[in-house]
Amino acid sequence: MKIEIGREFPDYFQPAYPEEFELFSHLETASAIPQALFAITTWKDNGLPNVCFHAWSCFYGDKTAFFAVLGGLYQHTHTYRNLQKRRGFCLNFLPLSAYDRLVETIHKNGDDTDEFAAGGFSPERARTVDAPYIAESFLVLECSFLEARDLSGAGVNALVTGRVERVLVEESYAAGREKRCGKEGFMLLVPGAQNLLTGEPTQSAIATLKVERLD
Ligand SMILES: Cc1cc2nc3c(=O)[nH]c(=O)nc-3n(C[C@H](O)[C@H](O)[C@H](O)COP(=O)(O)O)c2cc1C
Numbered sequence: 001m002k003i004e005i006g007r008e009f010p011d012y013f014q015p016a017y018p019e020e021f022e023l024f025s026h027l028e029t030a031s032a033i034p035q036a037l038f039a040i041t042t043w044k045d046n047g048l049p050n051v052c053f054h055a056w057s058c059f060y061g062d063k064t065a066f067f068a069v070l071g072g073l074y075q076h077t078h079t080y081r082n083l084q085k086r087r088g089f090c091l092n093f094l095p096l097s098a099y100d101r102l103v104e105t106i107h108k109n110g111d112d113t114d115e116f117a118a119g120g121f122s123p124e125r126a127r128t129v130d131a132p133y134i135a136e137s138f139l140v141l142e143c144s145f146l147e148a149r150d151l152s153g154a155g156v157n158a159l160v161t162g163r164v165e166r167v168l169v170e171e172s173y174a175a176g177r178e179k180r181c182g183k184e185g186f187m188l189l190v191p192g193a194q195n196l197l198t199g200e201p202t203q204s205a206i207a208t209l210k211v212e213r214l215d
Contacts, residue, residue: 003196009026012198014199014200019199022066028196029193033191034189036186037053037055038093039052039096039134040054040070040083040090040092041090041123041132041134042132043054043086044078046112049115049123049132050082051105051116052073055072055189056072057071061164073148074155074157075157080160083162085147087145088124088129088131088142088144090133090134090140091139092140093138093140093187095185095187097184098136103120104119105195119183122134122136127166128142137168138175140171141164142168143164143184147160147161175184185209189206190205
C-alpha cells in the first residue's frame with residue numbers, strides 16, 4: 001500500500017519549525033530526496049567574494065556541452081543578483097569537514113561581508129568566468145550564466161542554468177571515484193522526511209556516499 005500526498009497541504013503535517021511550510025513545499029518533505037551539497041561563489045557588487053551554500057540541483061550534458069541546473073535559488077540572495085550581473089559563477093564541492101564553515105557564511109551574510117573570510121576559505125580567480133572559487137574545494141565547476149526562470153511564479157526562488165566552462169579537480173581526488181565517494185568526498189543533504197503516518201517532522205540530515213556495487 002502506498003501513502004498518497006497531493007498538491008493540497010495535508011492538515012496532519014506538522015512543521016519542523018514555524019515557517020517551514022512558508023519556505024518549502026510539503027511535497028518536498030514527503031519525498032525527501034537526497035541531493036549534493038555545494039557552494040555557489042560569485043562577486044558582490046562591491047567586489048567582495050560571496051558564498052552561497054546550496055543543494056536542489058543536477059548536472060547533465062551531451063557530447064557538445066555540460067550544464068549545471070540549479071533549482072531553488074532564492075531571488076533575494078546576493079548570488080541571484082551577482083550571477084546575472086557578472087554572467088558567471090563557480091560551484092564548489094567540499095567535504096563534510098567544511099560543513100560548519102559553509103553554514104557560517106549563511107549567518108554572516110551582509111553586503112559588506114567578505115563571505116570567504118567568514119567561512120575561513122581562500123579565494124582564487126576563475127579563469128573562464130568572472131567569479132571567485134574556493135581553493136579548498138576538491139571539485140570546482142566554472143559556469144557561464146545561461147538563464148533564470150521562476151517556475152512557480154511566486155517570486156520566491158528560481159531555476160538557474162549555467163554552462164560548465166572548466167572543471168578543476170584536486171589531484172588527490174583525481175584517480176577515480178575512491179576519495180569522492182567516502183567521508184572526504186561529496187556531501188549530501190537529506191531533507192527532513194515527514195513521517196507520513198503521523199505527520200510528525202524529522203530533522204534534515206547530512207550524508208556522505210558509500211558505494212554498494214558497480215554498474
Ligand atoms: C543546508 C542549507 C541550509 C540553509 N539554511 C538557510 C537558512 O537558515 N536561512 C537562509 O536564509 N538560507 C539558508 N540556506 C540558503 C542559502 O545558503 C542562503 O540563503 C545563502 O546564505 C544566501 O547567500 P547570499 O545572499 O550571500 O547569496 C541554506 C542552504 C542550505 C544548502
